[in-house]
Amino acid sequence: MTSPTIPADLEAWCTANDQRALDELFAFLRIPSVSARSEHKVDCATAAQFVADRLTQIGFTTSVESTPGHPIVVGEWRGAGSDAPTLLIYGHYDVQPAEPLELWTSPAFEPTIRDGRIYARGSVDDKGQLYLHIKALEAHLATRGALPVNVIVLAEGEEEVGSVNLEAFLEREQTRLACDAVVISDSTMFAPGIPSILSSLRGMAYLEITVQGANGDLHSGMYGGAVVNPAMALARILATMHDRDGRIAIPGFYDAVRPFPDHVRAQMRELPFSDEQMMHEVGVTALGGETGYTTLERLWTRPTCEVNGLLSGYTGEGAKTVLPAHAMAKVSFRLVPDQDPAVVASLVDAHVQRVAPAGVTVHVEHLHGGRPWRADLQGPIIEAGKTALEAAFGRAPVITGEGGSIPVVGDFERILGAPVLLMGFGLPGENAHAPNEWISVENYQRGTRAAAALYEEYRRHHHHQS
Amino acid sequence: MTSPTIPADLEAWCTANDQRALDELFAFLRIPSVSARSEHKVDCATAAQFVADRLTQIGFTTSVESTPGHPIVVGEWRGAGSDAPTLLIYGHYDVQPAEPLELWTSPAFEPTIRDGRIYARGSVDDKGQLYLHIKALEAHLATRGALPVNVIVLAEGEEEVGSVNLEAFLEREQTRLACDAVVISDSTMFAPGIPSILSSLRGMAYLEITVQGANGDLHSGMYGGAVVNPAMALARILATMHDRDGRIAIPGFYDAVRPFPDHVRAQMRELPFSDEQMMHEVGVTALGGETGYTTLERLWTRPTCEVNGLLSGYTGEGAKTVLPAHAMAKVSFRLVPDQDPAVVASLVDAHVQRVAPAGVTVHVEHLHGGRPWRADLQGPIIEAGKTALEAAFGRAPVITGEGGSIPVVGDFERILGAPVLLMGFGLPGENAHAPNEWISVENYQRGTRAAAALYEEYRRHHHHQS
Structure with a gap:
């Protein structure tokens, strides 16, 4: 041939x-x-x-x-x-x-x-x-x-x-x-x-999470410790999204996941891939992610939750002692068959509302999604x-x-x-x-x-x- | 008279x-x-x-x-x-x-x-x-x-x-x-x-925490799930700073705190203060903070940890699927007698380094402090x-x-x-x-x-x- x-x-x-x-x-x-x-x-x-x-x-x-x-x-x-x-x-x-x-x-x-x-x-x-x-x-x-x-x-x-x-x-x-x-x-x-x-x-559900606190920026000394800080609330909300093993901790998130066939995973494991080379390429000293999977499996076969952007309060030069009125995170979930972006968005919304503290209001907007x-x-x-x-x-x-x-x-x-x-x-x-x-x-x-x-x-x- | x-x-x-x-x-x-x-x-x-x-x-x-x-x-x-x-x-x-x-x-x-x-x-x-x-x-x-x-x-x-x-x-x-x-x-x-x-x-220790991941912004699909996300790492670090009771969970943080005298606290409790009025003034439906203290005590007699600013990745209009190279938080601690700003800054630094995940490097800069x-x-x-x-x-x-x-x-x-x-x-x-x-x-x-x-x-x- x-x-x-x-x-x-x-x-x-x-x-x-x-x-x-x-x-x-x-x-x-x-x-x-x-x-x-x-x-x-x-x-x-x-x-x-x-x-x-x-x-x-x-x-x-x-x-x-x-x-x-x-x-x-x-x-x-x-x-x-x-x-x-x-x-x-x-x-x-x-x-x-x-x-x-x-x-x-x-x-x-x-x-x-x-x-x-x-x-x-x-x-x-x-x-x-x-x-x-x-x-x-x-x-x-x-x-x-x-x-x-x-x-x-x-x-x-x-x-x-x-x-x-x-x-x-x-x-x-x-x-x-x-x-x-x-x-x-x-x-x-x-x-x-x-x-x-x-x-x-992988598919995607791309969300924007906004946390609203007071009706305006406040002096962090005069109100700090009594008025709930939206930036800290956002950080605490984001921290609930993964467990210690790097699994996504949002209830129901994995329900629709259909595992990749063994022969596909076997093919992936045969590909020449080096964690060290990837670490060198991107300039980090360790990789992370969900335990129990190889890097290629994490990248190709498993869903993820990533923060794509964060913004709150004062971000310029020097120090400003502000208790911000609101905080924003862009958060995207990569999805695998048969997860549905709209379902994932609503699971995230329900989870975020459940874990949000009193004193702030949280809005989850589904910016876009793909299967x-x-x-x-x-x-x-x-x-x-x-x-x-x-x-x-x-x-x-x-x-x-x-x-x-x-x-x-x-x-x-x-x-x-x-x-x-x-x-x-x-x-x-x-x-x-x-x-x-x-x-x-x-x-x-x-x-x-x-x-x-x-x-x-x-x-x-x-x-x-x- | x-x-x-x-x-x-x-x-x-x-x-x-x-x-x-x-x-x-x-x-x-x-x-x-x-x-x-x-x-x-x-x-x-x-x-x-x-x-x-x-x-x-x-x-x-x-x-x-x-x-x-x-x-x-x-x-x-x-x-x-x-x-x-x-x-x-x-x-x-x-x-x-x-x-x-x-x-x-x-x-x-x-x-x-x-x-x-x-x-x-x-x-x-x-x-x-x-x-x-x-x-x-x-x-x-x-x-x-x-x-x-x-x-x-x-x-x-x-x-x-x-x-x-x-x-x-x-x-x-x-x-x-x-x-x-x-x-x-x-x-x-x-x-x-x-x-x-x-x-x-209250005194203050004002810090800037930067979390550095990869050597440049990455595509969140191509690297997400394997390369540690600095914005998510930052959120998880910030979330460790308080416990469920609103107390600051940084080891050693309260060691130098000298309680306010009872007669001063008694005077404070006699001042005409309304939580409802403060909630109305700032436009929130609940206050927060450390359990076991009145609002005035939280504001005047207890130390706090506040996020003053957050910045990472893409924060503009719409969606960008970026895995950010770094993330920044401005975090300030209000201090009470006899906490020392430099000591607090070093306790925070040690804590942050201890809880930071592998795959990112964290830098804590002490921008300014006051007793x-x-x-x-x-x-x-x-x-x-x-x-x-x-x-x-x-x-x-x-x-x-x-x-x-x-x-x-x-x-x-x-x-x-x-x-x-x-x-x-x-x-x-x-x-x-x-x-x-x-x-x-x-x-x-x-x-x-x-x-x-x-x-x-x-x-x-x-x-x-x-």
């Missing part, structure tokens, strides 16, 4: 166009399409139009669909005929906020190559991984004048704020978006040179992905899990009835939601080739199965 | 000059002398010069003394002769930061009278209470050409940042500052119309204060405690060997360290008269005792 390779004409076109593929991505990355910030609404629209324009230029029929939030771009190419399968490629053009800006070595929205990496907000999450598909589609259309399968490209602008309008859009446009498989490149490879197929994602997901690891799109990745990277992919969330994956499967292939090209340490986000130039280019190969392999594997 | 009154000539001068006393105070209040913020260094110098200029104008010999921080103003009038006692009047020209600015009804540094109150940062703490002494001194000098006692005015600019340079200044200038008593107006009356002598102050204080309630300055307050307010003062701190009070007693009279004119609800700080116009004016009477009464009581 010979190793698969990238077809020569596609490879030649990609090589001839690698520089242009970088230049175009850089233009895309310069648009500060931060979906969480209302002041960037116009930038999100600009990024959507950028994607639509590029798809139109390579031969797609495109539309930019309004939503109550940021627009959704749909590009369609239906020239493969009705006996060919239809592949839907999903990605997102929005990015995380770039703050704290002062920690970026080069500006967040001025892409810069250093040491073989493209540094910019959105480089890996997800503009780079979306755009490499556009280049792969162009490779086919420019070289052969056609794609091997029918293709729908769907790019949204609200992934970083919970894809709040996508589910309704999928429901409404079910017929137009009907497809045989979905491919998403918005994840990381296990390690450099090791292509990966992601078999599970967890686990793949059925078989069928033509999975087989095509394996072959395409091996062709592009020279070795067969490994099967991984991931701690992050792509909340829409489950929606695609449920609403469109199509299996999802998660074929990502990020790498550990890529700083996806932090300063100095990057994607490796090599992975951007190999990813383009893997995508180009995928479309062809999918036609072949689908045909075999039909 | 007739009730004491304000001498007619002083009263007449005060009445004729009440409007000018307000105008001059307003000019003082317009100077944003925020000692905690380096950008206001020039404003602090301007405020110091303002005090010096006014003292010079009324006949004092003044100097503005440099310190490593903000300057100290010393004004001297020695014309009463060597058989007259010397009174040192202490106040501070610096103010708390005014943030959050948007919660002020009128601008923090544009004094505005509404409903008989002067609203401005520093109006009550302490510019108004310092300046009424300057007007009272002027009343004597303008009316009689002399003061009944020798007077030293000492105004510092670092009270709100812990008077970090005052102790060394007192030590160095012991001879020049030698005096028979110290009077400080930087406290509140028990209630409107009830003049008060403050018999105890607690309890008065010896006898002697000429106390007797003079009682008479002067009764003359100005028409009723005898009550003896109170206070939850706040004036760290230097103990220093004055210790270094200068002189008893301290705390005769304050603030009122409950004055928002001393919060938006919409105010002093009542009536108390500013009665305070001026009380101060004018005090100097004379002090000469008289001192003479009787000599």
